[in-house]
Amino acid sequence: MTATDMTTPPARLGRLSAGLAGLTGWRRLLAAAGFGGLATLALPPAGAVPLLLIAFPGLLWLLDGARTKRQAFAVGWFFGFGHHLLGLYWISAALFTDIERFWWALPLSAAGLPILLAMFTGFATLLVWVLRGRGMGQGLGKVVLFAASWALFEWLRGHVFTGFPWNLVGYGWTGFLPVLQGVSLIGIYGLSLLTVLVASLPAGLADAAVPRRRAWGALAAGLALFTALGAWGGLRLAGASDAAVPGVRLRLVQPAIDQRLKWAAGERVRNVQQQMELSVSSSGEPVTHVIWAETAVPLFLDQDARLRQALGSVTPPGGLLITGVPRMEAGPEGEPLYYNSLAAVDGSGAVTGRFDKFHLVPFGEYMPLRRWLPVGAIAGNGAEFSAGPGPVSLDLKGLPPVSPLICYEVIFPGAVLPAAQDGAGRPRWMLNLTNDAWYGNTAGPYQHFAIARTRAVEEGMPLVRVANTGISGVVDAHGRITAMLPLGHRGVVDAALPEALPAPTLYGRVGDGAFGLLLLTCFAVGLRARHRS
Known part of the structure; x- marks a missing residue:
């Protein structure tokens, strides 16, 4: 392998990322909504978590093509709209118990809630775009900054206006109990942050500013992180008691x-x-x-x-x-x-x-x-x-x-x-x-x-x-x-x-404190990545 091979992105990924970044108008927005819908399939009941390795890099490549704040917000908003439209379709089923009375609310329940929830995703991508425009979040820092921004606005979605923390990304792991044990330490918001971070790392493989060795190394480290988390969770489960009251x-x-x-x-x-x-x-x-x-x-x-x-x-x-x-x-x-x-x-x-x-x-x-x-x-x-x-x-x-x-x-x-x-x-x-x-x-x-x-x-x-x-x-x-x-x-x-555990978990003691520390760390790393690979 030559030195050039180690510094240039893989040809196919390079063409794919460039093609997505080059989309304009309705094509860009439709692609964003499609990636958002794809990300929904990672959640219960499908639980196809590996699809996030496609959905989030796709979103980042679309964001690379945004030239204005409005475009940056729109990319995230349409991703969120597609994500919640597919993930929350079932809410409309409640109206059919008395459809003659609540027919007028059908479009509001089907599209109104996704429209509102997509605002959080739109502000997440807008924040990343603005910070990158000021020279921060360069190279792999873009991925870290994006994961932190996503997690921040996911947390806000769970708290503002009484909150609606449904379909957080971390819930994709409910079908794999060893990894889910991580929420006993960092909560579901922390698991979401790590999931988005690792799932977004393939975007670095197509970034010409990131040496291929570093991009592959980061992806390998991310996958190793979840392997280690799963191994720790497996040991935790192996030592679990079956005691009953x-x-x-x-x-x-x-x-x-x-x-x-x-x-x-x-x-x-x-x-x-x-x-x-x-x-x-x-x-x-x-x-x-x-x-x-x-x-x-x-x-x-x-x-x-x-x-x-x-x-x-x-x-x-x-x-x-x-x-x-x-x-x-x-x-x-x-x-x-x-x-x-x-x-x-x-x-x-x-x-x-x-x-x-x-x-x-x-x-x-x-x-x-x-x-x-x-x-x-x-x-x-x-x-x-x-x-x-x-x-x-x-x-x-x-x-x-x-x-x-x-x-x-x-x-x-x-x-x-x-x-x-x-x-x-x-x-x-x-x-x-x-x-x-x-x-x-x-x-x-x-x-x-x-x-x-x-x-x-x-x-x-x-x-x-x-x-x-x-x-x-x-x-x-x-x-x-x-x-x-x-x-x-x-x-x-x-x-x-x-029986309950004899003592509270770390999350039970500090709540979202561990997640907050992890979030601040990711923001610090992402913001320090200024024009250097």
Whole structure:
């Protein structure tokens, strides 16, 4: 191999990168959207992570051709639009449960959310373009700077305007548990940062300013990093305990009730009866606690003593029935306030524990733009829910302290447990009640389960998830699934409650602090790369 061979990019990659950089107009934007859609296939349920080695270099080569701030923003925006359009198509399925009423919202749900979320990707590429225009982020520094910018705006997407941290790039690793163990150290945002960094390194192979030996060396080092992370994760899993909480046997009830029938006036009592029958079906080992899904009881439990007694009749002796319910109370001026709640009922029919959902779904459970959209929330049948207090540690009879989470509250990293300064003891498990019947047999329920599973690894704490339909299951503190009911399946699964880790993970102690340090390091490296290879 000659010295020239070591300093010039491979011919095919060089032509490909030059061709993409040379695209203009709609061709450039269409290519960006295509690469964004390709990146979606790396996420659950497909999990084709190697496709990121094509998608992110493609985005960087398109960005190389941007000549103005507007073009730089547009490249990232169209990438993000294609990414979220394909990744979030399933949200529109919720409207078809009452399409005659919400037909007008179909284009907003299908394209409106991707349009907004793509803004974050657009600002990420714009930031890289502006900094490179000032002489920073040269050579391989461009890759590092891009990964840092992407991770920064991914973090912002998870926090601003109540946040929507769905389909973060790091979730692509939920199908490969050894690598996913990394979130116990740096969280899902940190794993996303490393994933984008390594996936973008092939872009350096086509950069004439980067010697080929250095470009190949960087790519090899990046792949070695994930190999080492996977090896460490494998060792961590090999040493994992299978210990379970003594004296606890859970029954998860998944009735698979069609969303169009769930709230129908003539079906509500029948739906409850079906779940009662499932709760008392025979099993090989006695259960101590029965758990139903989000709003599994579509009636106001506090106002119906007969209903409470009926639920108490299927409660295991000395145990509890834990279920999702709507709750209503009078507001300061006598107006009704509605809550999406969890209630624990004992054998006498008394409610011995309660939790109100605190992180509500915009448009689904409340209307943030009511001034311009004078309609009710979709999930509340026109009514709006009120928010309860933040994460809590709930003490329930016969169970370790639990952090209850309803629906998509489980998607927020670092916000699923009460803060230490709140005075509550650290919970020993998480309980996620949800209803994914809104979305049918789409990618949404699979993504939701994968995201919930990641919280267990981050916090080193088991997670029990009960859904009206798919996917219900028990995940231990290392993310291993110990019991599961698949999407659309009607039935029950009995399972032990895994023990939490004896001490919090690094992420459980410092939250996104380790990610923040990693992010700052990447920015520092990228910004220092000034006109030198």
